[in-house]
Amino acid sequence: MTDMPHPKAKTSSLSKTVLRWLLYIILCLFALYYLMPLFVMLTTSLKSLEEIRTGSLISLPRDITFDAWKTAWSGACTGIQCEGLRPYFWNSIQLAIPAVLISTLIGALNGYVVAQWRFKGANLIFSMMLFGCFIPFQVVLLPMARMLGLMGVAGTIPGLIFVHVIYGIGFTTLFFRNYYVTIPHELVKAAKVDGAGFFRIFWSIFLPLSLPIVVVTVIWQFTQIWNDFLFGVSFSQAGTQPVTVALNNIVNSTTGVKEYNVDMAAAIIAALPTLLVYVVAGKYFIRGLTAGSVKG
Amino acid sequence: MTEWLERHVPKMVLAPSFVAILIFVYGFIAWTAWVSLTRSRLLPRYDIEGFIQYERLFASPRWDTAMNNLFIFGALFIIVSMFLGLMIAIFLDQKIRAEGILRTIYLYPMALSLIVTGTAWKWILNPGLGIEAVIKGWGFESFEFNWLVDPNMAIYTVVIAGVWQASGFVMALFLAGLRSVDQEIIKAAQVDGIPTHRIYSAIIIPSMAPIFLSAFIVLSHLAIKSFDLVIALTGGGPGYATDLPATYMYAMAFSRGDIGQAASSAMIMMMVVFAIVVPYLYSELRAKND
Known part of the structure; x- marks a missing residue:
């Protein structure tokens, strides 16, 4: 009697298996949904225009061709110029690397002060910086355009680096501050007793501990700056545009035949x-x- | 002397950033606010004339469309992203094999530029060659999907692309929230024989209220700042059917040469952001200091 399997338990284990399968199917469908645009971009970029016109959006390319990639990299037109994305890709690199490094360094020092060397008003300053992270940048576009003009860097890459550093400080400071507050104050006190100063303690105690947060901050800043469009389109001119602006120009250029494969490759x-x-x-x-x- | 220096060095390190923030955030906001009260057109003027720019703004049908779109886009973007994010997070929380890979797939759109996202979806939603053609090819000859060029529906394409980009991120937030719920309580509920969906709806989800708030703040912030996506996907068109306040501001500032309108629309945007963010920041900062 006790060895008999309970009928209800049996059906519930069956329905459990079914549910489990259903769950995996749903999760895979979601994965397809998120992957679909990437898949479509990739396959379209490998097709010829002829095949795009006659074939289906979701079919695999019959004859793989890298012509669209070549054109996107070095021949596609962004308005009047037809040099492809290459010069703009290079602009973005020249822009992102210094902007990321400078804003991360400033954030590290600021965070170190706010977390470990509190003085009267430090918290207020931190709150004010934090607030700056949340403003819609539209509210500073007009005066910044004038300011860059006054500084003589309007439409240049150094000008854009400056803008990205200024509006990145809030976030980088926040990251380092939140990381450094978890380090006990006794460490600084003990180091001070031993005669170490502000920079010495930062350099030989805090910086070596900071690798994870440096990685987080660098990645965050790099993604933000590389993907930025608003500052890029507002403060650059022909020749200094970052890659996102050039991409948008290629896709929306109205001259000639619409080359979807080139757009996707770009x-x-x-x-x-x-x-x-x-x-x-x-x-x-x-x-x-x-x-x-x-x-x- | 060195002692004085040593004592003040932290202040001196923070000072340049403080001055920069003071000028480039607060000073610039003040400048924009000032100019929004003048008759500035192509060049800024500094004699205050009152609220004429705001009167012009609220009388403009284009701004009206932009605010309506912000409301439609914002509401749908936030609700759908939260719903999808929460659902996927709950599904992923069922001790799924390959969770890491799935999570990576769900979240990668967040690493893309909105210009890339917009470009991709513009192609997928292309009325002649995109999804429409695929479904027609399956035999549904009368299928039509031309939202991208339909002034009444175009704003929903922005929602589609926006949700695709941000819902994975909301999923990550919720998943972290689900994992932080006290496992003892859940075990106790399971022992008591409470069904799983009840455990979620009565215990786990209510305890995640702060995560809902964070997700809401981040999404609404994203929605109000959305500019790149509209530019890449629809260019604000057809006509100005998909204009958002951000694209309106940009058009006034850089192509129409109407600085007064640009400044006043930027101020409205800031007020909308602050109406949402300030109470949140205030409570966060207070909670931290307590």
Whole structure:
């Protein structure tokens, strides 16, 4: 009697298996949904225009051709010029690297002060910086355009670096501050007793501990700056535009035949650096996202 | 002397950033606010004339469309992203094999530029060659999907692309929230024989209220700042059917040469952001100091 399997238990284990399968199917469908645009971009970029016109959006390319990639990289037209994305990709690199490094360094020092060397008013200053993270940038576009003109860097890459550093400080400071507050104050006190000064303590105690937060901050800033469009389109001119602006110009240029395969290749090229960062260091990317939003 | 220096070095390190924020955030906001009260057109003028720019703004049908779109886009974008995000997070929380890979797939759009997202969806939603053609090819000859060029529906394409980009991120937020719920309580509920959906609806989800708030803040902030996506996907068109306040502001500032309108629309945007963010920041900062 007791060995008899309970009929209800049997059906519930069956329905459990069915539910489990259903769950996996739903999750896979979602995965397809998120992957579909990437898949479509990739296959379209490998097709010829002829095949795009006659074939289906979601079919695999019959004859793989890299012509669209070549055109996107070095021949596509962004308005009057037809040099492809290459010069603009290079602009974005020249722009992103200094802007990321400078804003991260400033953020590290600021965070170190706010977390470990509190003085009267430090908290207020920090709150004011935090507030700056949330303004819609439209509200500073007009005066910034004039200011860059006054400084003589309007339409230049140094000008754009300056803008990205200024409006990145809030976030980088926040990241480092939240990381450094978890380090006990006794460490600074003990180091001070031993005669170490402000910079010595930063350099030999805090910086060596900071690798994870440096990675998070660098990734966050790089993604933000590489993907930026608003500052790029507002403060650059022909020749100094970042890659996102050039991509938009290629896609929306009205001259000649619409080359969808070139558009898609260009979009993937523009997305590659941040995608690569995501694939290599996704863990840190997510940490930055959540730190930048939940704590902010 | 060195002692004085040593004592003040932290202040001196923070000072440049403080001055920069003071000028480039607060000073600039003040400048924009000032100019929004003048008759500035192509060049800024500094004699205050009152609220004429705001009167012009509220009388403009284009601004009206932009605010309506912000409301439609914002509401749908936030609700659908939260719903999808929460649903996927709950599904992923069922001890799924390959959770890491799935999570990576769900979240990668967040690493893309909105210009890339817009470009991709513009192609997918292309009325002649995109999804429409695919479904027609499956035998549904009368299928039509031309939202991208339909002034009444175009704003919903922005929602589609926006949700695709942001819902994975909301999923990550919710998943972290689900994992932080006290496992003892859940176990106790399971022992008591409470069904799983009740455990979620009565115990887990209510305890995640702060995460809902964070997600709401981030999404509404994204929605109000949305500019790149509209530019890449619809260019604000057809006509100005998909204009948002951000694109309105940009058009006034850089192509129409109407600085007064640009400044006043930027101020409205800031007020909308602050109406949402300030109470949140205030409570966060107070909670931290307590």
